[in-house]
Amino acid sequence: MSEVVKTDRRILRTKQAITTAFLELFAKKDFEQITINEIADRANVNRGTVYLHFSDKYELLDKCMESHIQELISLCQSQDTGPIQPGVIRDPKPFFDYVQEHYAFLSALFSNQRAFVFRDRLLHYIASSLTAKLERPDRAIDKEVNAQFMASAFIGVVEWWIRHQMPHSTKYMADQVHHLFSHSQGSPPADTRN
Amino acid sequence: MSEVVKTDRRILRTKQAITTAFLELFAKKDFEQITINEIADRANVNRGTVYLHFSDKYELLDKCMESHIQELISLCQSQDTGPIQPGVIRDPKPFFDYVQEHYAFLSALFSNQRAFVFRDRLLHYIASSLTAKLERPDRAIDKEVNAQFMASAFIGVVEWWIRHQMPHSTKYMADQVHHLFSHSQGSPPADTRN
DNA sequence: CCGAAATCGTCCCATAAACAACAAAACCCT
DNA sequence: AGGGTTTTGTTGTTTATGGGACGATTTCGG
Incomplete structure (x- = not known):
């Protein structure tokens, strides 16, 4: 065709x-x-x-970000089989590994004004992906809000890790995320509803 | 011009x-x-x-060897200032460092028939360079033979190091070579004259 | 041993990229 | 401010490389 x-x-x-x-x-x-x-x-x-x-160096930077975003997204999708466990990302280690591998670029990126584009695009993907997958028996909690909550948490942790020059191993970070997610999964912050 | x-x-x-x-x-x-x-x-x-x-992959291999040889030679020449101490190569560490850096290629090379070209070319350069520089008060010992002796020893050690997957650090190897050279400098094998 | 598939070496033609030159901005330095 | 340098986009021309095809080997599996 x-x-x-x-x-x-x-x-x-x-x-x-x-x-x-x-x-x-x-x-x-x-x-x-x-x-x-x-x-x-x-x-x-x-x-x-x-x-x-x-056209200029700004587009060049954009293209670079784009390709990294695509890479990270496909990294998430490669795990999209079977029932979801504690989030879209069943095992966050490959994610951290990728970040570690491209640390030079990413850390530089996060000390740049334009990093927000990167952050937002990734966050948006993960959040919407979560929204679709999440199953909330609890009617009192908005599915999308929950997705946003978890996605932000995850991206936040990754960003912190980068900004602090990767103070822990990818394994350690993955475990942390895993624990944090499985704990918060059924119990989001108490005062979210206000 | x-x-x-x-x-x-x-x-x-x-x-x-x-x-x-x-x-x-x-x-x-x-x-x-x-x-x-x-x-x-x-x-x-x-x-x-x-x-x-x-023209073919053989020439490609030759060109690769050639460039490594040139690199190694210029590495030796960069130290060619002042009076010679225990050989042409005053400090062999940069030499070992270079080898370590290109270990993947060099080790593959030494498991190949064509490695002898590499070995010989390098040996020849070091030997002739030594011949020119060496000062032998002892008339009983041929200057050129001595040069060959020392050059061969050096290349031999390097080759051994590569073939045995770099069992020691470059520093260690450099120290070893340094010691070996300064000891053998005035006292080549006893039965060379026969 | 034979036939299919891969590799080789060489060709032609289309084209992406090199080079050089340009005016216009942007950047300095004092 | 202002003169000299660097960077920026843009342009024409030239050239190295890509794509594709060719028959002639070579390799390999049955």
């Missing part, structure tokens, strides 16, 4: 080179200080070529 | 991609099993493009 036109390999390589170069720079210096010249130079790419794929 | 025509960036990137892809494959599977298809695929490069730069 829909013809899958596979993109030119040069495009893939070039995009990859530019992205990698940008990520390396982003991890080490302030975003605003980064110039297109620098990126092109490091990527071994002509400056014009950068403009061929990205 | 001589115009330095800097090569097209695409060439640099492509060569780099091909080389890296090859190195990764070489580190993980038998050289003879590696196909041009595989290399091109992994490098995200058209198969024809590989032939544009390398």
Whole structure:
């Protein structure tokens, strides 16, 4: 049916080179200080070529965030089989592992104004995914509110972990999240209804 | 004077991609099993493009060895200042560090027939460099033989270290070499003259 | 041993990217 | 402020590479 036109390999390589170069720079210096010249130079790419794929460095950053978000989302989805246990994310360890692996970029991201985009997009996905899956026998508690509550909690923990330079192992964090989730699952904060 | 025509960036990137892809494959599977298809695929490069730069995988391997040899040689030369102490290589640690850094390739190389080229080229450089520098008050001992002796010893130790999966730290190895050299410096094997 | 599949080496043509030059902004430094 | 430098977008031309196809080996399974 829909013809899958596979993109030119040069495009893939070039995009990859530019992205990698940008990520390396982003991890080490302030975003605003980064110039297109620098990126092109490091990527071994002509400056014009950068403009061929990205309108400016802001879009470049957006694309990077987007790809990380997609990666994290598919990481969550890969576990979406069988009955849900203590949240959408049955085992949060792969999630933490991924964050740890891309720590350089993510920590830099969270010291940037634009991090909120990243945070919000991820939060939104997890929340809506939770809303669909959650089963609330308790009629007094709004399903969506609960989802938002849990999603925010999870993202909050991840963000804290990043901002504090990963003070614990991914295993430890995963266990913590697991415990926290299974405890709060049936008992959200008492005063939520006010 | 001589115009330095800097090569097209695409060439640099492509060569780099091909080389890296090859190195990764070489580190993980038998050289003879590696196909041009595989290399091109992994490098995200058209198969024809590989032939544009390398006549075959043998030349590709040669070029890789060559670059490592050049790197190691320049590593030695960077220390070539002042009077020689216990050999050409005053501090062998950088040498071991480099080997450790490229262990994946080098260990694969030494389980390959073609490793002898690498070994010989490096040995030859060190030996001839030693010959030029060595000062032998003892007329009974041939300068060149001595150089060969020391160079072989050094390369032999390095090779052993690689083949035994780097059982000691680079620091430890460097110290060992240092001690061995300063001891053997004036006293080569007793029966060399026969 | 044979036939299918994979790899090889080489070609042509289309095109992504390099290069160079440009004016306009943005950034400095004093 | 203001002159010199760097960065920015954008443009034309040239070139290296991609895609695809070719017959000739080579590899491999039955």
